[in-house]
Amino acid sequence: MCDFCNNIKDIKYIEEHHSWEQEPEIAQTGESTFGLWVECDDYYYSGIVMKINFCPMCGADLAQEAYLKRERANNPYYQKYGFDF
Secondary structure (H helix, E strand, O other): OOOOOHHOHHHHHHHHOOOOOOOOOEEEOOOOOEEEOOOOOOOOEEEEEEEEOOOHHHHHHHHHHHHHHHHHHHOOHHHOOOOOO
């Protein structure tokens, strides 16, 4: 994962905390659906411009990374040691 896809935010958070100087970022719109959020000068045109399955920078599979992130959050070994057994 790169810095771009490591900073995935929920779509509701982005919509509530958007700013005009915001860089494009990946928004999670569902459990395993993602979109590319682009902020424009006009709020009407701001939002998800396309649905994506892979990071446009490094090519990581976003659905798989989201699944692994959920699994790691529920795994006590990963939380304690930083890896699975």
